Amino acid sequence: MQSLNRDYWQKTFANLATAFENEKVALCQMDGVIGDGDHGASMARGFAEALAQFPALGDSPEIAAMFSTTGNAFLGKVGGVTGVIFGTFFIEAGKKAEGLPETDPGALTAMLDAALQAIKKRGKVQEGDKSMIDALAPAVDALKERIENGSDWKEILEALAESARQGSEATRPMAAKVGRVRYQKEKGVGHVDPGSVSVAIFFRTLKESLA
Amino acid sequence: MVMKKLINHPDRVVDELIEGYVLANPKLVRKHPRVNAILRVDAPVADKVGVVIGGGAGHEPLFLEYVGPGMADASAHGQIFAAPAPELILEAIRAVHAGKGVMLLYNNYAGDCLNFDMAQDMAREEGIEVETVRVNEEIASAPKGSEADRRGTTADHVVIKMAGAASESKLPLAEVVRITQKAVDGSRSLGVGLSSCTTPATGREIFEIGDDEMEIGMGLHGEPGVERMKMLPADATVERMIPRLVEDLPYQSGDEIVLVINGYGATTRMEMFIVNRKIRSMLAERKIGVYATDIGEYCTSQEMKGLSITFVRMDDELKRYFDMPCQCPFYVRY
Numbered sequence: 411m412q413s414l415n416r417d418y419w420q421k422t423f424a425n426l427a428t429a430f431e432n433e434k435v436a437l438c439q440m441d442g443v444i445g446d447g448d449h450g451a452s453m454a455r456g457f458a459e460a461l462a463q464f465p466a467l468g469d470s471p472e473i474a475a476m477f478s479t480t481g482n483a484f485l486g487k488v489g490g491v492t493g494v495i496f497g498t499f500f501i502e503a504g505k506k507a508e509g510l511p512e513t514d515p516g517a518l519t520a521m522l523d524a525a526l527q528a529i530k531k532r533g534k535v536q537e538g539d540k541s542m543i544d545a546l547a548p549a550v551d552a553l554k555e556r557i558e559n560g561s562d563w564k565e566i567l568e569a570l571a572e573s574a575r576q577g578s579e580a581t582r583p584m585a586a587k588v589g590r591v592r593y594q595k596e597k598g599v600g601h602v603d604p605g606s607v608s609v610a611i612f613f614r615t616l617k618e619s620l621a
Numbered sequence: 622m623v624m625k626k627l628i629n630h631p632d633r634v635v636d637e638l639i640e641g642y643v644l645a646n647p648k649l650v651r652k653h654p655r656v657n658a659i660l661r662v663d664a665p666v667a668d669k670v671g672v673v674i675g676g677g678a679g680h681e682p683l684f685l686e687y688v689g690p691g692m693a694d695a696s697a698h699g700q701i702f703a704a705p706a707p708e709l710i711l712e713a714i715r716a717v718h719a720g721k722g723v724m725l726l727y728n729n730y731a732g733d734c735l736n737f738d739m740a741q742d743m744a745r746e747e748g749i750e751v752e753t754v755r756v757n758e759e760i761a762s763a764p765k766g767s768e769a770d771r772r773g774t775t776a777d778h779v780v781i782k783m784a785g786a787a788s789e790s791k792l793p794l795a796e797v798v799r800i801t802q803k804a805v806d807g808s809r810s811l812g813v814g815l816s817s818c819t820t821p822a823t824g825r826e827i828f829e830i831g832d833d834e835m836e837i838g839m840g841l842h843g844e845p846g847v848e849r850m851k852m853l854p855a856d857a858t859v860e861r862m863i864p865r866l867v868e869d870l871p872y873q874s875g876d877e878i879v880l881v882i883n884g885y886g887a888t889t890r891m892e893m894f895i896v897n898r899k900i901r902s903m904l905a906e907r908k909i910g911v912y913a914t915d916i917g918e919y920c921t922s923q924e925m926k927g928l929s930i931t932f933v934r935m936d937d938e939l940k941r942y943f944d945m946p947c948q949c950p951f952y953v954r955y
Contacts, residue, residue, distance in 0.1 A: 442823070445824055448700070448703050448822065452703075452740055457923075485706060485708060485739070486706055486708040486709075487706065487738065488705040488706060488734075489699045489700060489703050489704055489705055489709075489734045490699065490700075490703040490704050490736075491704070491731055491732040492736055493706050493736070494706075494707065494709075494732075494735040494736055494739055495735070497707075498739075530836075532735065532738070532739070533735065577835075582908075588731060589731050592770075594844070595845050596844055620889065
């Protein structure tokens with residue numbers, strides 16, 4: 411079974427920077443309808459800032475270091491809601507990767523679970539509130555389910571990407587309970603949550619980086 | 622509407638406005654050497670609780686220009702309409718901490734709450750005593766009973782003054798928090814928007830409103846209000862706003878308030894004075910006294926047209942702190 415080792419994650423973070431640069435305008439437009447229109451630019455800025463700091467981590471950086479560097483880039487350089495929420499995601503996931511030469515399915519579960527719980531606490535947000543949690547939580551569930559079934563990485567990452575995509579799509583009819591959009595009369599009904607789209611892009615990139 | 626502003630590049634707007642502001646006021650403020658925080662020149666002030674304010678840029682004079690003796694010790698600046706990052710806030714906290722603790726004072730928006738909360742956690746881990754007061758006085762943003770969901774706006778003008786005076790009096794952190802919170806609790810605001818503004822971040826209008834329309838309760842970032850209608854004359858507009866404000870707290874016969882009339886950025890002082898006389902007559906009918914009136918631009922939204930009306934209920938204690946001297950470049954009491 412192929413492992414998610416340092417090389418994989420190094421390639422993945424580079425791919426994430428490219429993916430979010432490509433999706434920047436689309437995400438900003440999505441956010442412009444129901445938020446303040448900064449989400450795409452914030453995501454792209456976070457990954458670009460992180461990637462710029464990777465060379466300082468050495469030729470083959472620790473997985474935990476890549477996650478914490480990315481988290482700190484989001485926290486330090488991005489601001490807004492996006493900076494804190496995605497900063498928390500990478501920092502908390504990174505803590506669970508401490509000392510690991512590779513992330514096996516159990517480790518990835520622990521990382522994503524820790525990130526999910528921390529974001530729920532930090533953002534005071536629950537499933538169904540119309541947030542990035544609505545893509546992240548089903549992805550974590552899918553991961554656990556696939557591990558029980560003894561799936562390989564390809565199947566696991568495909569399931570992660572698909573469940574996150576579906577979770578994001580499921581935010582479309584939701585009325586927002588968090589964020590600026592809750593002040594709008596329609597509370598964002600009819601629009602997907604841009605943060606959940608970013609989670610879907612994240613897992614899609616993980617899947618594509620395996621090839 | 623096409624954006625028409627004297628700027629250089631959208632990414633440099635905040636850096637450059639801070640640079641220009643500091644150059645104009647070198648005796649009063651300095652910029653933090655590493656981050657977009659404005660500090661009192663003499664920060665940290667010995668034996669004094671540090672007051673850190675902040676939020677997204679683009680609302681000048683808020684928050685940038687509220688730093689000075691008798692006002693805030695530092696303001697932390699995000700990008701246009703976006704909350705500052707936790708590390709930036711943390712640097713501001715460290716820079717003003719004089720061993721007596723620090724109070725964070727900001728408006729109740731999701732992004733600000735997240736970033737300031739995180740900075741508060743980080744500062745506490747370093748052993749700095751930090752407490753928070755959130756301003757949430759805007760009544761159109763959530764119904765009565767859901768006050769915790771309400772946004773903060775122009776009450777900042779008076780609330781920051783109270784926090785500055787209380788901390789300048791060398792009161793302990795808990796007292797500075799109590800007095801500031803009392804000012805917030807007695808505050809209510811309601812605005813009316815007549816036109817949108819363009820934001821340098823996108824170069825576009827942030828919302829649409831007809832040339833012949835106005836919207837009562839519209840937020841600073843174009844958040845929908847409570848009532849959109851055809852333009853009304855000044856008096857008829859005020860008649861629709863004052864009852865909502867009075868009944869929300871409620872302000873009662875015999876109460877005394879500080880009245881703030883705030884232009885959103887493209888409102889003439891002429892209009893604000895005309896509005897003021899109607900407000901005063903309606904308050905007089907209700908036997909609500911006006912202790913002081915501030916009319917001007919305090920909490921703006923670029924070139925947006927319209928204004929907001931803020932009441933802050935006073936008692937003897939709050940009057941004392943309101944009357945203490947303060948100095949920031951656009952607002953002086955002595």
